Amino acid sequence: MSTEDVAVQEFWDELRKSTRARIGLGRAGTALSTQAVLELAAAHAAARDAVHLPLDVDRLVTDVRERGLGEPTVVTSRATSRAEYLRRPDLGRLPAAATSVPTGRHDVGIVLADGLSPLALARHGAPLLGALAAELGDRYTLAPPVIATQARVGLGDHIGERAGFDTVLVVIGERPGLSFADSLGIYLTHRPRPGRTDAERNCVSNIHPPDGLGYVEAARITAGLLVGVLALGRSGIEVKDTSRGGLEPGDAGAGALSGG
Known part of the structure; x- marks a missing residue:
């Protein structure tokens, strides 16, 4: 050479x-x-x-239950198989039935969704839930978790409206890439209801320690976004990440992510 x-x-x-x-x-x-x-x-x-590998729901239920946030509820979308879920994104946004979700007023509800990477939810869902509970639990009332299969982000709007969440956090497996296949995202929607658009959400993505965003940091950023959401009375593109300090909820350049 x-x-x-x-x-x-x-x-x-x-x-x-x-x-x-x-x-x-x-x-x-x-x-x-x-x-x-x-x-x-x-x-x-x-x-x-x-x-393509299915989520081990029973294992996740056990892991989530150990976080002490109450008995998790399991729901599914109208997609009846993984193949249909991939062909019909619209069905992944609609609940097969949401009547099993307990109702009641809660500041924050957390939906753990398999999304496009059940692997990501299996690896990181329960520990991320624990970090979110530790960060938010002293300031807000948290509903018992919901586990959603064959789920897209929009399914959280139906669940959140039915359950009575003021704000819903959809923790979902992100589309795998050729560098990482186990990344989670958190989609935050205030006053969830069917018909909410991507512009009305905020997202914290690339959560997959040790190479991606860590659980504690992701929870801290989510808490910062929630401060902005409550100050403005809405989620979406106007809300910025206040977790880094020195920024008010409406300031530009705070680095919030939006999407859905």
Whole structure:
């Protein structure tokens, strides 16, 4: 290997330390190296597994119950199978039946949804719930958790309205990528009801310690968003993250994420 080739290799080796993106992979002839091809295939297989492998609901119920927030309720969407869920996103936003969800006024309700990565919810759902309870429990009344399967974010609007949540937090498995397949997002919607749009929500994403956002930090950011939500009386694009300090709820540039 020439001096120039060594310098190029060292450059890419150093740059790869700052990103999980597949950069500077080099080549073998006119193609990628065998190692790079195999790593890509393995990442793609992991992402597919994360989407298709069903959530172990019984295990999650046990883990959630141990967090001490009350007996969890399990609901499902109108998607009757994983294949239908993937083909029909609209059915994932509609409840098969929400009558099993206990009603009553609560400041915050938390819905744990499998979304596009049941793997993410299985790995991180219960510990993230614990962090949210620790961060929010002293200031707000928290409803017993709801576990939702074959679920999209919009399913939380139906659950939240039925249950009487002032604000619903949908903790959901995010679409797997080729770097990580087990990332969670938290979607915050104030005064949930069917028909809420993505612009009326706030999102904290990329939750998957140790490589992504940690549970405690995600809970702290969520609490900061909730401060802004209650100050403005609504969630969505006008609400900013006040958790970093020095910003008022309506200030621009606070770094809130919105989406759904």
